[in-house]
Amino acid sequence: MSKIFWYEVLESTQEEARRLAEAGEKGVVVARRQTAGRGRRGRPWLSPEGGLYATFILPGEELAFPPELLPLAAGVAVVKALKALYGISLGLKWPNDVLYQGRKLCGLLVESLFREGHPVCFLVGVGINLNRPVPEAPQAVSLGEILGREVPLEEVLSGLMAAFKEVGHLKPEEVLSSWRAFSETLGRRVRILHPEGSLEGIALEVSPYGNLILKTEEGLREVAFGDCIHLRPAG
């Protein structure tokens, strides 16, 4: 049974998870709200009460696949957990935004803890809109809105814990095939925004390391990170 570290309020569950991981702990850190929640690429993640804010501390040796696949595997875990709990079908936008009918339900942030220059432990932050409407982000949706009722935080958390445990045992090819099965990115025309600019093309595949392979006007390109924007469907 995995340990749960509960907090009423934290600046960010990522920071507390890092502190606990450095002290040799593993498990999941949960806060009812965060005062300085962080999203990908340093963006703020608004975290008032009514959402799920959790960070899973995952030691590298407990993963059956290379850490490069963890961002994809984390998305797979969330989709599987919410399907098992509520029967809802969700999709994934590369690398791991969880979508319901094209709207964002959950964001994931994967960070590493290094020891002697090697990543030894991974901190997987999960932010889910549960019972709070998200008027500040029209492209977002809450679980409560999808199900038409209040959703208990504890119920979603225990589903996530079971799914993260199960997904940790997947072989690399199983992570990739599960991700492909839920992907709403493959086959689409996309724009990838990254610090040096943007790249547009058709998303053809994910590489064995989780990079997105694009067919652009200049030929095939492989991208390791960036924000993915879905444009119109391919073809």
Ligand SMILES: O=C(O)CCCC[C@@H]1SC[C@@H]2NC(=O)N[C@@H]21
């Ligand atoms: O930009 C994204 O889509 C990722 C958002 C990740 C938010 C979660 S909430 C729990 C954990 N603590 C944080 O400060 N961020 C992550």
